[in-house]
Amino acid sequence: xxxxxxxxxxxxxxxxxxxxxxxxxxxxxxxxxxxxxxxxxxxxxxxxxxxxxxxxxxxxxxxxxxxxxxxxxxxxxxxxxxxxxxxxxxxxxxxxxxxxxxxxxxxxxxxxxxxxxxxxxxxxxxxxxxxxxxxxxxxxxx
Numbered sequence: 001x002x003x004x005x006x007x008x009x010x011x012x013x014x015x016x017x018x019x020x021x022x023x024x025x026x027x028x029x030x031x032x033x034x035x036x037x038x039x040x041x042x043x044x045x046x047x048x049x050x051x052x053x054x055x056x057x058x059x060x061x062x063x064x065x066x067x068x069x070x071x072x073x074x075x076x077x078x079x080x081x082x083x084x085x086x087x088x089x090x091x092x093x094x095x096x097x098x099x100x101x102x103x104x105x106x107x108x109x110x111x112x113x114x115x116x117x118x119x120x121x122x123x124x125x126x127x128x129x130x131x132x133x134x135x136x137x138x139x140x141x142x
Contacts, residue, residue: 023090076115109137
């Protein structure tokens with residue numbers, strides 16, 4: 001029997017049952033979870049920083065079930081090319097699955113710093129999950 005992957009936002013996708021959406025650039029990506037968004041005061045991280053009010057380098061991790069899409073892997077692989085592939089990642093909070101937009105955050109000048117493939121264990125029965133950790137220059141609450 002042929003295998004087909006649900007499309008993001010389609011009625012059979014996890015995105016249709018989720019209370020948030022993720023856009024990488026203009027492309028919607030079906031993810032399971034997003035680690036907390038944060039900003040880090042660089043003065044606490046790097047005592048050598050003489051910049052008043054400077055923020056450190058925050059990261060966020062996107063987790064998704066492996067399917068036929070290679071969007072996270074492809075972007076993660078671009079990190080090794082020597083040229084930064086900077087994108088805007090938008091986190092959209094919904095009132096519930098398929099609901100109205102409640103809040104929106106933009107992670108500006110985001111770039112991948114780590115991609116992890118799935119841990120495969122026949123006995124666990126868990127989904128095969130990939131992760132992409134990204135860093136970003138700023139987070140804007142829109």
